[in-house]
Amino acid sequence: MSTATNKKSSTxxxxxxxxxxxxxxxxxxxxxxxxxxxxxxxxxxxGVLKDYAHDKPDVAAMWCFGLxxxxxxxxxx
Numbered sequence: 001m002s003t004a005t006n007k008k009s010s011t012x013x014x015x016x017x018x019x020x021x022x023x024x025x026x027x028x029x030x031x032x033x034x035x036x037x038x039x040x041x042x043x044x045x046x047g048v049l050k051d052y053a054h055d056k057p058d059v060a061a062m063w064c065f066g067l068x069x070x071x072x073x074x075x076x077x
Contacts (some may be wrong), residue, residue: 053060 049060
């Protein structure tokens with residue numbers, strides 16, 4: 001009976017270690033991503049918009065037209 005208890009505690013310890021290791025790795029990756037997006041947000045946003053415009057040029061053109069129309073209307077009035 002003690003060997004079964006030892007196996008269960010050994011298995012639970014291994015599971016606990018695995019969870020801890022995974023949590024530490026996720027934390028490190030989130031910290032790195034957070035630092036990257038805080039230091040270079042404008043460059044990242046511009047890159048995303050540029051990629052979107054390459055993938056869907058018609059939609060990007062309509063957004064530009066709509067925003068230009070709204071800004072022009074507000075500046076005129």
